[in-house]
Amino acid sequence: MFLNVNVHFIVVLHLLQNKFIPRDVLPTTYNLDVYDGAILYPKALDDRNFRGQMDICSSCHTLLQAEKLPMDAIANFQYYAYDELPDTVHFAFANTSLLT
Numbered sequence: 001m002f003l004n005v006n007v008h009f010i011v012v013l014h015l016l017q018n019k020f021i022p023r024d025v026l027p028t029t030y031n032l033d034v035y036d037g038a039i040l041y042p043k044a045l046d047d048r049n050f051r052g053q054m055d056i057c058s059s060c061h062t063l064l065q066a067e068k069l070p071m072d073a074i075a076n077f078q079y080y081a082y083d084e085l086p087d088t089v090h091f092a093f094a095n096t097s098l099l100t
Contacts, residue, residue: 001058007051012067013038016075025081039075042083 007013016038026032027039030048046053060070069076085093 002055003058003061004046004053004055005061007035007045007054010054010056010061010064012064015064015067015069016040016073018075018077018079020077021079021081025084027079027081027083029083039073039079041074 013036017036018039021039026037027042029042030040030045031050032038034049034051035045040054042048044055056064060073063070072078082093
């Protein structure tokens, strides 16, 4: 189940940072500074430029309120910088099939 919560009440966004991700591949699809450097799913944000509402699963919300990093958080080494890849790489992904 997903909740639409006010990001102002999630004061532990710093838990969703990943200092091991190189700066040049961090997300540019939303204002990273406004969200305290948190690695987030941009489509879950009601406003990508200002803190507002965010869709979040109830289990992740519970863990963040307990100041724990959810295992399935994108920041937990599940961020692949897909949106930051060059167009040629996007094209290759789009035209690649797992079936041979």
